[in-house]
Amino acid sequence: MFADFDYDVIIRSLPYLFYDGMTFTLMLTALATIGGIFFGTLLALMRLSGIAPLALVAAGYVNLMRSVPLVLMIFWFYFLVPYIGQWITGAARPIQVGAFVSSLVTFTLFEAAYFGEIMRAGIQSISRGQVAAAQALGMTYPQTMGYIVLPQAFRNMVPVLLTQTIILFQDTSLVYVLSITDFLGAASKVAQRDGRLVEMYLFAAAVYFVISFAASQGVRWLQARTAIAR
């Protein structure tokens, strides 16, 4: 069964897998998380603003993103982003964007819907008295949100946000459908070139497992630590 298991192909491809592939995966994860939390917070504020059109647009966006598979959204944005670029810059033809930009836009906008729901739950977990107190002190809406509500909401939701980031990290493997060289894409290219599917896919699975497992244990540890302070 494992008699002709070729460890050498893994060793040989390590620089390619990690330098080319994992860098892409981690960069995409990090930037999409930051962008997703930023836009997600905006979406949450829109939904909770009490201004009907804003709330409706945000709710519609979140529900749309949460109803369709990520794979379909990756295809959507892959073809849509050039047109959006053309629209923004006013160019004559659709703008060709690279694989990284295309997937970054996709993951940021897709995950914003999920991060937004987490932030909304976080904001709703803050007691109304805090908002009332801030207003009684003469704070404006931006001040109330920026100094009082959002810092606490964010802090309460850090474990959930991090768990979502681990899911995002695993989801980035789906850029495979665009033949992009992320970690899985790199492993898959070596696997097909050298005819070593068993070795490469098992190794890729092991790497994803180790990273996700370590990260989720870290989140658990953080959750246990921050639980006391609350």
Place this chain on the structure above:
Amino acid sequence: MNYNWNWGVFFQTSPDGVHTYLATLLLGTGWTLATALAAWCMALALGSIVGVIRTTPHPWLVRLGNAYVELFRDIPLLVQMFLWYFVLPELLPADLGDWLKQLPNASFYTAVVALGFYTSARIAEQVRAGILSLAGGQRMAALALGLTLPQAYGYVLLPMAYRIILPPLTSEFLNVIKNSAVALTIGLMELTARARAMQEFTFQVFEAFTAATVIYIVINIVVTFAMRWVERRVAVPGLIGAAPQAVSH
């Protein structure tokens, strides 16, 4: 936007010579639903077993259940599909491996198995959370009345737990439907794959993806309303809903 819209494309005949593009999308919807339903049944059965053993008083069973959940949760679904589809047949004895590879609709069975195991880990988490959310006295009372442990689960704990975790189970079911799109990577011609194929043959990118998006939304709405009705029917009086949490797609 200099894009040539052509909504009539849905009624043109697809390259298979028989079906219109609209029909191919509907066939894909059928595969999506078949995959999701089969995987859901498997996931519900496996997930319930694993979720239950994680709440039993036997430390080794708990550890086994925890390991199961971590294993299937910490590897991306796409990688799991590849493991089942490309790696498993190579690791089996040659005869069995060849039989697996030549199975008609192999990508369907593989997708169901991969999606079933992946989802079962998530359901196990929900079932465990549901059982743990019950007051400890219920288990003790059941055991004190002379019920065996399996009886206590079957008659007292699970009937309550399932009703409590119905909302998260609904979103897991919606996730299974969405996650079945990942199976296009192993050649399953489900809805997203059909839309992709239609886009490749006709170059009508946005019509194809719009149609797929609309179908997914309709499925979502139908399932959500159906489950809401079920939730109302079986609601436990006097309880409020579960807290939000991270979700995957």
